[in-house]
Amino acid sequence: MSTAPAARATRAPTTPPPLAPPLPGLLTLSATAFTAVLTELLPAGLLPRMGTGLGVSEGRIGFLVTLYAGASFLSAIPLTALLRGLPRRGVLVGALTGLALADAVTALSSSYVLTCAARLLAGAMGGTLWAMLAGYGARLVPPERRGRAIATVLAGITAALSLGVPLGTALADAVGWRPAFAALAVLALLLTGCALRYVPDFPGEPGSGRLPLRRIAVLPGLRPVLSVTLLLLLGHQAMYTFLVPFAAHRGFGRAGAVLFVFGASTVAGIWLAGLLADRRPRAALLTALALIAVVLAALGAAGRAPVVLLAAVALWGVAFGGAPTLIQTALVDVSGPEHADVATALQATVYNVGISAGSLVGGVVLEGAGAGALPWTSLPLVIGAAAVVWTGRKRAFPVRRGMR
Structure with a gap:
């Protein structure tokens, strides 16, 4: 019995593996915000082209932006409550995958109804992402650097508004609106790989300690x-x-x-x-x-x-x-x-x-x-x-x- 403590004393102390530098993870989250905003707003710059392609009026294409916003608004709280116990990176990757699927369907669809369904899916994924991105970024850094981390994540929104929408519209002018949405789908898929590589995983909230x-x-x-x-x-x-x-x-x-x-x-x-x-x-x-x-x-x-x-x-x-x-x-x-x-x-x-x-x-x-x-x-x-x-x-x- 006296040898057990000695054995434990000679065992090399275990140390947690060092965390990866947070900047690649923060930039991945920022690019995710960029992709979600661009997915939401791009139809507004493509009204005539999408209307012709889907055989509907420009007003009905504008409704695609409303559908995304409405789905994001209605889903943010219930989906966040439903998913809060799951590992965070899995939720992030799942939402990005859903966003990629929605953009891919939009790029390929010739049916206005199917496109509307894709926009509802995109909005639900966007609502899930909005609820987690800033908090996720805050968990990557010590508390004293939390504000700068959140600023880095939210910079993706500004980049989408000031650069992404004009560039997306210009891409659609050059090659068509379907390739523009296909590019968004590819970007979302690439970000799933970046999330798996650069964004550390965090556990969800345990059921026993989860605040209502x-x-x-x-x-x-x-x-x-x-x-x-x-x-x-x-x-x-x-x-x-x-x-x-x-x-x-x-x-x-x-x-x-x-x-x-x-x-x-x-x-x-x-x-x-x-x-x-x-x-x-x-x-x-x-x-x-x-x-x-x-x-x-x-x-x-x-x-x-x-x-x-x-x-x-x-x-x-x-x-x-x-x-x-x-x-x-x-x-x-x-x-x-x-x-x-x-x-x-x-x-x-x-x-x-x-x-x-x-x-x-x-x-x-x-x-x-x-x-x-x-x-x-x-x-x-x-x-x-x-x-x-x-x-x-x-x-x-x-x-x-x-x-x-």
Whole structure:
């Protein structure tokens, strides 16, 4: 009996294998976000071509974007709750495989009904991915680097909006819309290989320690984060959806230039958020919201001057480009990475409500009071978001991370 301890003492200590450098994994997650956004929005740039190919009107092709968004909105919470006990990498690979299948069917389909079914599948896979990407990225790094990791993942969204959609439309112009969707299917399949190689696996939540959905929804600090998300999206979307008619109302008819300035500026916002999210997240978010408020006031008061209009839109892009990363970092800090998938699914639902309701409010204001009233409609909502951040310093938005 006395030899057992000696044997154990001489046994070489076991150490966990070193983790792979996180950057390839983070870039894989970022490219996944890029692919999901491009899958969602590409039909909007291909209305005439897809309409001709499927024998339907452009309006019915536009409905394909709505189908994706609706499926993503409706599936995010139930699918996340259903899959939360499974290993995370398996869920990621499964969702990417489903996205690849949906894009492949879209590329090959000659039936509008079959294409609609493929879009529903793509939307469900997209909803699953949105719920897990930021939390997954946060788990790849130590807590003190969480904000930068989330910024890297979310940069894929900005890249898709500013570069992916124009490039995808140009590819469709050159070789046709079907090869464009086929390329997306190939990209999703390649990303499954990258996920298996570069993204570490994490276990799902064990059944015994799994918090019910309703308890995650009432975690301290979560509701202020969701409130900021809703107020910001309402204010932003009411104005941004109708930015082109607003610019025309102010005498600036070059819509492409206005949208390009905004899109390019969001890249700078993502970069700045990555630098600040791990240091002064509350101050950075308050600054971003204050900038958006100043921009809206400037657009409302002096937007007829082209220099003011373009400068304001550029500042707006920088501020709004960084805000989602800062809010998402606060969400993961409040929920903890282990509950981030469910919390992000709740946020994705709020996000979609903000987008749709904001666009509706903006449309009503545009039809009733005119384009000039849009900035003044959005301004109180953004100020409300800043007020929630200001009053949420104890739970949701501490002065420094880790001070909750």
